[in-house]
Amino acid sequence: MSIDQDGIKLKFDTSEYKTSIHPKWCPGCGDFAILKAVKNALYELQIDPTQTILVAGIGCSSKMMHSVGVYGLHTIHGRALPVATGVKLGNHGLNVIAFGGDGDMMGIGGNHFLHAARRNTDMLLIIPNNQTYGLTTGQASPTSDFGYKTSTSPDGTIEMPLNATQLALTAGATFVARSSSADNDHLQKMIEEGIKHEGFAVIDVLQFCITFNKINTPDYYEPRLYDTSEDKDFDPSDLNQAMVKSYQWGDKIPKGVIYKNTTKPVFDKEIPQLQNTPMALREHDEPVNVSKIFNDLR
Numbered sequence: 001m002s003i004d005q006d007g008i009k010l011k012f013d014t015s016e017y018k019t020s021i022h023p024k025w026c027p028g029c030g031d032f033a034i035l036k037a038v039k040n041a042l043y044e045l046q047i048d049p050t051q052t053i054l055v056a057g058i059g060c061s062s063k064m065m066h067s068v069g070v071y072g073l074h075t076i077h078g079r080a081l082p083v084a085t086g087v088k089l090g091n092h093g094l095n096v097i098a099f100g101g102d103g104d105m106m107g108i109g110g111n112h113f114l115h116a117a118r119r120n121t122d123m124l125l126i127i128p129n130n131q132t133y134g135l136t137t138g139q140a141s142p143t144s145d146f147g148y149k150t151s152t153s154p155d156g157t158i159e160m161p162l163n164a165t166q167l168a169l170t171a172g173a174t175f176v177a178r179s180s181s182a183d184n185d186h187l188q189k190m191i192e193e194g195i196k197h198e199g200f201a202v203i204d205v206l207q208f209c210i211t212f213n214k215i216n217t218p219d220y221y222e223p224r225l226y227d228t229s230e231d232k233d234f235d236p237s238d239l240n241q242a243m244v245k246s247y248q249w250g251d252k253i254p255k256g257v258i259y260k261n262t263t264k265p266v267f268d269k270e271i272p273q274l275q276n277t278p279m280a281l282r283e284h285d286e287p288v289n290v291s292k293i294f295n296d297l298r
């Protein structure tokens with residue numbers, strides 16, 4: 001039990017969102033800032049750690065889930081979203097947060113990303129987007145800049161990059177935001193907004209891979225980024241305006257909330273069988289024998 005600034009008793013202490021596992025990231029990696037923002041957001045919202053799960057793909061950033069004191073599932077490369085959807089349907093009372101790098105979500109898991117967005121299942125997806133494949137030593141990813149030089153593209157990539165916010169909007173996500181691992185307060189605020197949103201929320205986090213991506217650094221983004229809230233004419237509930245914002249990339253790059261829509265049907269709320277008690281908590285006539293299922297799959 002801890003006390004907040006106004007003397008109100010809080011149910012969960014900061015220590016409850018920590019684990020003893022220190023992630024093995026390069027010193028200075030932007031993933032440290034994302035980890036901190038996730039833990040702080042969960043604490044700030046007093047999210048029950050026993051009712052929360054992080055579902056991650058494979059990559060440097062996906063190792064994050066071991067260091068947050070909630071339940072976790074480390075899945076396979078590109079597959080965090082279908083697993084997270086299954087988790088949500090199995091126990092729709094859980095707070096589900098999915099994680100995957102730009103390779104995970106825009107590359108091998110791109111198809112899953114599109115369908116998770118169009119279903120609008122109630123979960124938050126955080127994409128630590130360092131515009132490179134960090135874990136496998138810095139190859140070009142689907143969000144790498146044109147001309148990005150790597151060991152597998154020594155003369156520079158000759159493919160145009162994908163923009164996660166554009167794709168999310170086009171596919172039907174109902175909360176789309178961007179933040180940066182160099183701005184912890186902003187990032188935490190966006191994560192809080194994303195957790196609170198009912199529906200599929202996506203946060204594209206510019207995450208700095210200091211070891212392999214020497215181009216897209218905090219110094220590169222600092223003069224370019226501005227918050228959409230500074231644009232007084234911008235209405236993030238207007239899809240057309242959000243689309244135009246999401247296409248902005250170059251001298252000016254928007255961060256903050258790009259789109260928020262609370263009127264679209266939410267997948268898990270539309271399933272009649274899930275209207276009452278979560279499936280995981282229902283009484284079964286006979287206990288389900290999971291070992292038998294696994295044996296049958298061998």
Ligand SMILES: Cc1ncc(C[n+]2csc(CCOP(=O)(O)OP(=O)(O)O)c2C)c(N)n1
Nearest residue numbers: 058059060061077101102103104133134135
């Ligand atoms: C099916 C499959 N293909 C390829 C890999 C190898 N692999 C592991 S992580 C990764 C890319 C990691 O990049 P990203 O998703 O952007 O995450 P980051 O490490 O940058 O956080 C790749 C290609 C794998 N583990 N599984």
Ligand code: SF4
Nearest residue numbers: 025026029060134209
């Ligand atoms: S390789 Fe890049 S993304 Fe991976 S831990 Fe190091 S700095 Fe972070």
